[in-house]
Amino acid sequence: MNADMKKQTEEFWKNAQQVTMPGNMKELFEENLVKSQEAYENAKDFAKNAEKAFEKVAKSTEKGAKELSDQVIKNVTENTDAAFKVFYDLIQCKDIEDATKVQTAYFQEQMVNVQAQFQQLNEIAGTVAKDTAKATKTATDKTLSKLNGAAQV
Numbered sequence: 001m002n003a004d005m006k007k008q009t010e011e012f013w014k015n016a017q018q019v020t021m022p023g024n025m026k027e028l029f030e031e032n033l034v035k036s037q038e039a040y041e042n043a044k045d046f047a048k049n050a051e052k053a054f055e056k057v058a059k060s061t062e063k064g065a066k067e068l069s070d071q072v073i074k075n076v077t078e079n080t081d082a083a084f085k086v087f088y089d090l091i092q093c094k095d096i097e098d099a100t101k102v103q104t105a106y107f108q109e110q111m112v113n114v115q116a117q118f119q120q121l122n123e124i125a126g127t128v129a130k131d132t133a134k135a136t137k138t139a140t141d142k143t144l145s146k147l148n149g150a151a152q153v
Contacts, residue, residue, distance in 0.1 A: 046143070049142065049143055050143050052139075053138075053139030053140070053142060053143050054139070056135050056138075056139055057132065057135045057136050057139055060131050060132050060134075060135040061128070061132050061135075063131075064124070064127070064128030064129075064131060064132060065128070067124055067128065068121065068124050068125060068128060071117075071120055071121055071124055072121070075117040075120075075121070078113065078117075079110070079113070079114075079117075082106070082109070082110060082113070086102060086103065086106040089102045089106075090102055090103065
């Protein structure tokens with residue numbers, strides 16, 4: 001039985017070595033391999049570009065958030081300083097009439113300050129939103145453009 005198996009194996013390998021792939025099949029496989037490699041490279045480029053786009057959007061958002069945070073801290077500091085100042089001024093008052101004038105002046109001044117502070121915060125928030133939207137649109141357009149270019153290959 002070993003002799004028969006050996007003979008069959010030898011015949012199989014002899015016949016297998018004589019099998020050739022038709023020319024058009026070889027060309028088809030080579031062409032598909034090249035297209036697959038191109039698709040992989042395009043997908044890799046797309047992923048890198050998407051990552052860069054996301055980083056730009058994140059940096060834009062981070063910058064805006066810091067600016068907004070800095071303004072809030074500045075406003076809180078100014079308001080707290082003004083409150084301490086009015087308390088010291090109230091302590092110096094000699095009568096209720098003086099205290100009323102000091103307190104009224106403080107409230108009037110704070111109303112103007114708070115309104116200006118809200119306006120500043122609103123402007124910063126609007127700028128942050130606009131800058132983030134612009135960065136997102138630019139990144140999305142660029143990424144989609146590259147994706148469309150890759151899909152046409």
